[in-house]
Amino acid sequence: MRIWGIALPARTPVSFVVDGERLRASGSSTSDGPWLLPGLADVHSHPGTEAPADEYAHEVFRRHMLAHRAAGVLTVRSPGSADPVRDRPDDLDLPRLARSGQWLATPGRFFPDAGRRISESELPEAAVEEAALGWCKVIGDWMPDDPPVPLDVLTATVDAVHAVGGRVAVHCQTAEGCRNAVLAGADSLEHGMHLDHSLLPRMAAQGTALVPTFSAFAKSIENIEASSADQRLKDWIRDGWEHAFPTVRAAHEAGVTVLAGTDNKPCGQVAAEISWLVEAGMPVEAAIGAGSWTARAWLGLPGLVDGGFADVVAYDADPTEDPDVLLRPKQIVLRGKVVV
Template sequence: MRIWGIALPSRAPVSFVVDGERLRASGTSTSDGLWLLPGLVDVHSHAGTEAPTDAYSHEVFRRHMLAHRAAGVLTVRSPGSADPVLDRADDADLPRLARSGRWLATPGRFFAGAGRRVEEDELPSAAVEEAVAGWCKVIGDWMPDDPPVPLDVLTATVDAVHAAGRRVAVHCQTAEGCRNAVLAGADSLEHGMHLDHSLLSRMAAQGTALVPTFTAFAGVLKGLEKSSDARFREWIQGGWEHAFPTVRAAYEAGVTVLAGTDNKPCGEVAGEISWLIKAGMPVEAAVGAGSWTARAWLGLPGLVDGGFADVVGYDADPCEEPDVLTRPRLIVLRGKLVG
């Protein structure tokens, strides 16, 4: 199979042949053909369950991952899973998966019955166990008036996982929870609704990414009027309004901002990219947040000689017409034409 067109983000004409699961530069590059991305990426998607309290289902997992694939999402990071099998192999028909073990929740935090429940003093060792596949996910805080995981506990957890050569995602939504996650040196903040902007320079310096998950919170907002808890409504609404200037400020501070939906149905990362644009990220940076920037952050190559044969093609430049991201014309995964 030959693939040619204009590669992003370089905008250089490229021509490849597919060699197994790899791309090989071939022939003379021309400026015709499709606009090419190395696949879209959703860095926060919990494939395999419809709700956090559900038992993992491989049938549901396949359905979710095929929905991602049909949308041109060829890599998915699952920060937190209900799947107890830590070394589950990739399915060659499905998008590449960067996975963690089970959500790690200490007392009083997270949905009742969901995730692996541990005491605070057990968190560092449990996090190393759950990070066997590369990542672990810690529930760093919960409701607006609940205390977050203490900073010393979270720091010990991050240090232990880093010593094992793995990475830590922290769910954080309160101001104090976000602060503790940043000061502990977490690799990513999931949500970060009430993040204090004074922490952004530290995040940039230590490489902590921000995954704001607008898509999920947009869904929460739709049903917010049904909540009888005025404090909760105020907290969510305030966090939503705070998230827009936070994303812009984070980008300007040099923080890696990434696209993750944390939502069902799967395959909606183009919508998350549009939220990042509305928040003030330049269009090219927002598209990168859901493609080449996210792939590089996960240690995956882009459209280069010898890189993975994961390619999505569009009729127009997504950086000029981001709506085209919902209409892929070509989808190649692991060297196979799938769409």
């Protein structure tokens, strides 16, 4: 099979043949043909359950991952799963998956009965266990009046996971929780609501990414406004939501890696998250990268290059001119096989 077109983000004409799972440069490239991405990427999705406290079901996982694939999402990071099995083999017809084991929840944090429950003193060791496949996910804080995971505990956890070559994603949505995650040297802040902008230069310097998950909060805002939750909680979420837009713009401008993660069902909606990043003030090309090549590179996956993976989504028009183009993939190739 031959694949040719204009590859983003370089905008260079490319021509490849598919050799198994890989792309090989071949033939002459012309400056027409479709626009090519190395697939979209959603770095915050929880395939396998509808809600965190549900039991993991592989048929649900497959349904979620096929929804991603149908939308051109060929890379997914699951920052926290209900799946207790650490050595589950990849389904080769599904998008590439960066795994992080189970959510790690210390007392008073996270949804009741969800995730792996441990004490604060058990957190570093449990994090190393869950990071066996690359990532672990720590619930770093929860409600606004509750203390976050203490800085010394979180620092010991990040250090222990880094020592075995793993990476740490931290759920944080309070100012204190975000601060502790940054000072502990987390690899990513998930949500990052109420993040103090004075921390952005440090995040950029140490390579801590921000995954703002606008899609999930857009839904929470609707739900909470209609609920009987107390007004303080409503105000806190509303403030966090409004603060997230300037935060994302400032983070991008400070050189922080901002990435697209939906944390939302149905799966396959990362194009909507990219639109939120644009609305927050990221340049369109950077926002698309956040849900494509930048996210893949951050996960260690190559782009559309000789020897790279044959993961390609073709579009009829340039998505950097109109991101709605991302809603209409013309052809989807995953691991060298045409799936659409």
